Amino acid sequence: MKKVVASLLALSFALLLSGCNQLTQYTITEQDVNKALQKHNNWEKDIGVSGLVNAHIVLTDLTSQIGREEPDRVTVSGKATINLTSLFGPQQAVMQLKLKAQPVFDQQQSAIFLHDMTIVDAQVQPEKMSGALQALTPYLEKSLKDYFNKKPAYVLSADRGVKEALAKKLVKGLEVKPGELIIPLTD
Known part of the structure; x- marks a missing residue:
């Protein structure tokens, strides 16, 4: 019985592959990436200079623009809500952030990471509060870079359909086009 089921599964997969000769790439849209970025909403971090200023930061409203402003780059926008404690007492501020990153595909994790994240506008x-927060910006940038180097922005999953399952198995790279990430597939 197990051999019959295994044979049927192998035959089904072979037929599926033979019917997919036209599938040479898989596209991930900005909307797909934006939906995946929602998992990173409410990222929290405490940063500061001990004894001078401490900040509790919560990042929300993350959205992406893929390859629109700069080729091969993803622009991420978001809002950082900051509770600041300093020699001047507690204060609150909001930073509208614009970040740029290099999308990189990790074969082992079947995931797209946003490497080398930098703050290009705040x-x-x-x-x-600009002066006080300008001093914290390098610490925030390093924290975001470390976080997005370790946490994927998008993970390929067989649960999203046959095409994505095939892309996960046959991926051979990553290309950035305006509004989308293209995963070329091997033959």
């Missing part, structure tokens, strides 16, 4: 409200 708008602070209230504006009077």
Whole structure:
């Protein structure tokens, strides 16, 4: 019985593959990446300079733009809510962040990571907090870089359908096009 089931599964997979000769690439859209980025909403981090200033940061509202502003790069926008404690007492601020990163595919994890994350713009409200938060920006950038180097922005999953299951098995790279990530497939 096991041999019959295994044979039927192998035959089904072979027929599926033979019917997919036209499948030479798999596309992941900005919407797909944005949906996956929601898992990273509410990322929290405490950073600061001991004795001078400490900040509790919560990152939300993450969205991506793929290859639109710069070829081969993903632009991520988000909001950082910051509770700051310093010699001047507790204060709150919000930073609208614009980040850039290099998308990289990791074969072992079947995942796309956003490497070398850098902050390219940070708008602070209230504006009077800009000076204090400018000193924390390098620490925030390092924290975000470390986090996104370790946590994938998107993981290929067989649960999302046959095409993504095939892409997971046959992937041979990653290309960035405006609005999408293209995974070329091996023959």
